[in-house]
Amino acid sequence: MTKQNVPELYLDNQVCFPLYAASRLITKIYAPYLNELGITYPQYLVMLTLWQYGEQSVKTIGERLYLESNTLTPLLKRLEQKKLIMRARSKIDERTVLVSLTNKGREMKEKAKEIPGRIVESFDDKTITEEEISIFQKTLFKLLVVLNNKRNGNNLLDNLDLNAPGLAPR
């Protein structure tokens, strides 16, 4: 990508805006399904990390979702109000708040399991092939690594948690 071709608006408008728009539209696709569970998309992501990894600190959740306490603390309080999670100071390190699932939170996982399938169904329109999505996902993943490293001001790939929900299988 030479400077010459960039003049006005390549990555800028060709990628950044569509990414921003697609992200919002996808959240809207989830909304009706998540409404049935009574949670929002960001809250769903927190639940996903808890279902996958179990009890963990606010900081750890933040590293996995690329969010910080200023966003997570209020969000977690809302999940707590809904009796889906519990928050408790760690006995070992009083600075740390450990987040864990309640029974109600664990039970929600069963209902939530249907969601991915229902989302994929709604994309089953042959416009985009599975292979295309696969390639797309790989680049998206790389992009996330680059962006995350820019943000942290280093060149290590180590910073990306490969086990973050949705970043790697399993």
Added chain:
Amino acid sequence: MTKQNVPELYLDNQVCFPLYAASRLITKIYAPYLNELGITYPQYLVMLTLWQYGEQSVKTIGERLYLESNTLTPLLKRLEQKKLIMRARSKIDERTVLVSLTNKGREMKEKAKEIPGRIVESFDDKTITEEEISIFQKTLFKLLVVLNNKRNGNNLLDNLDLNAPGLAPR
């Protein structure tokens, strides 16, 4: 293929979350450059549409950015306070509010022109090739079409404004 491995979890967690995360990280990349101009990323997108198309209604801006008046009205009022735009009811249709650039808003374009190049520079790290980005952009574009059609509940591609900023060149 067991339920566990079904591509279901695929689009869901493999694409949706990274898309959400990448979108936010990209906004953060823009922040320092936009700070120099005193505007936010969504405000920058509105300015882009005005620079590209000139005077247009709130509804039209919304169609181009996939936003509605509940988001745009307050945002436009902030741009108006900054003396970058003007808002005026249309004489022809009193329901419509026409948004246009002030001189200050027009002048900002010159400064803003540098931004795309500076953004692209920060991606010039060889991790992602130009071809990869090109393919990525194509799929992203298709995705946007599919998502937008889902949202509007029809199968026409016509709904997507191919001239939306960043969706197609020129």
Added chain:
DNA sequence: TACATTTGAATCGCACACGATTTAATCGAT
């Protein structure tokens, strides 16, 4: 052991997003 530094959450203020509703203007079928 003191004590400055670092760290993890929380808090604060502002700006989106967006579902739902309201208001005013226009359209359209009779």
Added chain:
DNA sequence: ATCGATTAAATCGTGTGCGATTCAAATGTA
């Protein structure tokens, strides 16, 4: 021409995001 339906903005309430700051706990170093 009338009046119900539609349309464009605005308004309202809730929930993120995030930069900046605060606070308390833990850490490192003299």
